[in-house]
Amino acid sequence: MSDLLGFSNETFTNFAFYSGLVLSKTLIMGPLTSMFRGRNKVFVNPEDVKRFAAPGTALTASDPTVERIRRCHQNDLENVVPFTLIGLLYVSADPDPDRAINIFRIFAASRFLHTASYLLPLPQPSRATCFIVGWGATAAMAFFVIARTTFFK
Amino acid sequence: MSDLLGFSNETFTNFAFYSGLVLSKTLIMGPLTSMFRGRNKVFVNPEDVKRFAAPGTALTASDPTVERIRRCHQNDLENVVPFTLIGLLYVSADPDPDRAINIFRIFAASRFLHTASYLLPLPQPSRATCFIVGWGATAAMAFFVIARTTFFK
Amino acid sequence: MSDLLGFSNETFTNFAFYSGLVLSKTLIMGPLTSMFRGRNKVFVNPEDVKRFAAPGTALTASDPTVERIRRCHQNDLENVVPFTLIGLLYVSADPDPDRAINIFRIFAASRFLHTASYLLPLPQPSRATCFIVGWGATAAMAFFVIARTTFFK
Numbered sequence: 001m002s003d004l005l006g007f008s009n010e011t012f013t014n015f016a017f018y019s020g021l022v023l024s025k026t027l028i029m030g031p032l033t034s035m036f037r038g039r040n041k042v043f044v045n046p047e048d049v050k051r052f053a054a055p056g057t058a059l060t061a062s063d064p065t066v067e068r069i070r071r072c073h074q075n076d077l078e079n080v081v082p083f084t085l086i087g088l089l090y091v092s093a094d095p096d097p098d099r100a101i102n103i104f105r106i107f108a109a110s111r112f113l114h115t116a117s118y119l120l121p122l123p124q125p126s127r128a129t130c131f132i133v134g135w136g137a138t139a140a141m142a143f144f145v146i147a148r149t150t151f152f153k
Numbered sequence: 154m155s156d157l158l159g160f161s162n163e164t165f166t167n168f169a170f171y172s173g174l175v176l177s178k179t180l181i182m183g184p185l186t187s188m189f190r191g192r193n194k195v196f197v198n199p200e201d202v203k204r205f206a207a208p209g210t211a212l213t214a215s216d217p218t219v220e221r222i223r224r225c226h227q228n229d230l231e232n233v234v235p236f237t238l239i240g241l242l243y244v245s246a247d248p249d250p251d252r253a254i255n256i257f258r259i260f261a262a263s264r265f266l267h268t269a270s271y272l273l274p275l276p277q278p279s280r281a282t283c284f285i286v287g288w289g290a291t292a293a294m295a296f297f298v299i300a301r302t303t304f305f306k
Numbered sequence: 307m308s309d310l311l312g313f314s315n316e317t318f319t320n321f322a323f324y325s326g327l328v329l330s331k332t333l334i335m336g337p338l339t340s341m342f343r344g345r346n347k348v349f350v351n352p353e354d355v356k357r358f359a360a361p362g363t364a365l366t367a368s369d370p371t372v373e374r375i376r377r378c379h380q381n382d383l384e385n386v387v388p389f390t391l392i393g394l395l396y397v398s399a400d401p402d403p404d405r406a407i408n409i410f411r412i413f414a415a416s417r418f419l420h421t422a423s424y425l426l427p428l429p430q431p432s433r434a435t436c437f438i439v440g441w442g443a444t445a446a447m448a449f450f451v452i453a454r455t456t457f458f459k
Contacts, residue, residue: 004159005158005159005311005398006310006311006398007398007399007400007454007455012398013455014455016395016398016399016451016454016455017451017452017455017456019391019395020392020395020448020451020452020455021452023388023391023392023448024445024448024452026388027388027441027444027445027448029384030384030385030437030441031441034434034437044373044377045374045377045427047427047428047429047430047433048430050429050430051429051430051431052430067197068198071197071198073384077230077383077384077387078182078183078226078230079183081230081234081387081388081391082176082179082180082234084391085172085176085234085237085238085391086173086176088241088394089169089172089173092158092159092160092165092169093160093169094160121198121200122200123200123203123204124200124201124203124204124205125204127200128187131183131187135180135183135184138180139177139180142173142176142177142180145169145170145173146170146173146174146177148160148169149160149166149167149169149170149173150170157312158311158312220350221351224350224351230383231335231336231379231383232336234383234387235329235332235333235387238325238329238387238390238391239326239329241394242322242325242326245311245312245313245318245322246313246322247313274351274353275353276353276356276357277353277354277356277357277358278357280353281340284336284340288333288336288337291333292330292333295326295329295330295333298322298323298326299323299326299327299330301313301322302313302319302320302322302323302326303323
């Protein structure tokens with residue numbers, strides 16, 4: 001039972017790998033937003049215009065590409081962060097390793113496909129399906145954690 | 154002192170239960186937003202309109218109900234996520250179990266009441282009070298963690 | 307190898323200290339937003355106007371100061387939260403303590419300077435530099451975690 005939250009536990013190692021991947025993907029959205037802000041000259045701060053744009057560039061001009069990347073980033077914050085938090089509690093609840101690793105894989109795949117669906121974009125319901133699958137993976141872990149704490153303690 | 158972050162520690166079990174509850178509540182805000190986007194036909198992406206709305210439906214029409222749910226969701230991200238992160242550090246700092254469990258309960262109750270205050274909505278200062286109580290619970294844990302690392306190491 | 311995620315591990319103690327600091331800084335952005343909403347009378351909810359403003363105050367009037375604080379808060383959520391999550395996995399991967407503590411210090415310093423750059427504001431590229439340094443610290447830890455799980459298991 002000891003050291004469940006450590007690399008000696010295969011479930012934890014897999015959790016670290018897949019959550020490391022999806023968190024890295026989330027991290028990339030920030031610089032991607034900045035890149036498109038620079039390329040499309042879409043700035044929200046006067047000091048950004050002063051440094052990164054030609055004099056006279058307008059402020060807060062909304063740009064569809066920038067806003068799309070930001071919505072995708074926000075969706076990651078709303079889903080990848082709860083996955084990682086609930087996942088840590090889930091791993092510490094010592095779940096069946098095979099089932100746990102499958103949940104991590106399904107979640108990671110669904111989030112990479114969600115980003116592709118959002119940024120290309122692919123026709124709906126691609127993005128909606130990816131969202132629901134990833135959401136279900138997290139919800140299943142949350143249910144397991146809550147059940148573990150109330151029924152088995 | 155070992156195994157503080159595991160289900161053999163009653164403080165951890167309670168933390169897992171209450172943070173599992175508030176994270177689940179946060180998770181529900183996403184589909185709730187989607188549901189009201191569908192019901193009120195408020196879409197921000199062209200591909201969503203194409204699939205989920207009648208031809209000719211306008212884009213990015215802002216809707217008060219959808220925006221209210223989104224602000225409530227955002228407030229959860231700003232408060233429930235820091236609670237869970239600081240809470241993990243706090244549990245690993247081996248606090249007094251009774252005090253810890255009370256902090257978790259107060260936080261969880263304040264966030265469920267915050268959501269009710271925001272979505273019904275209840276007259277202010279209901280929502281402000283819930284916010285401050287939950288914020289105080291997290292801040293108290295953060296203070297304990299920082300004090301533990303500097304004064305007792 | 308045991309008890310990596312505990313206060314007996316100096317790397318963890320330092321992680322708890324620095325992530326406690328940056329999470330506390332993030333927490334402060336919420337009440338700071340509320341304070342400037344009250345001072346500048348910028349409310350998004352009808353029930354807030356009813357309670358906190360003179361009768362007839364307009365809704366959703368956007369205010370540059372409030373929006374600036376909110377963007378700074380959002381940037382924290384996008385960077386401090388992934389840092390803490392990846393940091394926990396990183397500490398559990400048993401990194402070199404000196405290098406790890408330096409990464410935590412660099413990240414914490416970069417985020418405090420980022421907030422100062424954003425709120426004063428300082429001329430660019432101050433804020434951009436702080437963002438990149440903090441981002442790099444988190445990315446380095448993420449790389450270490452993923453490498454640890456695939457190459458050494």
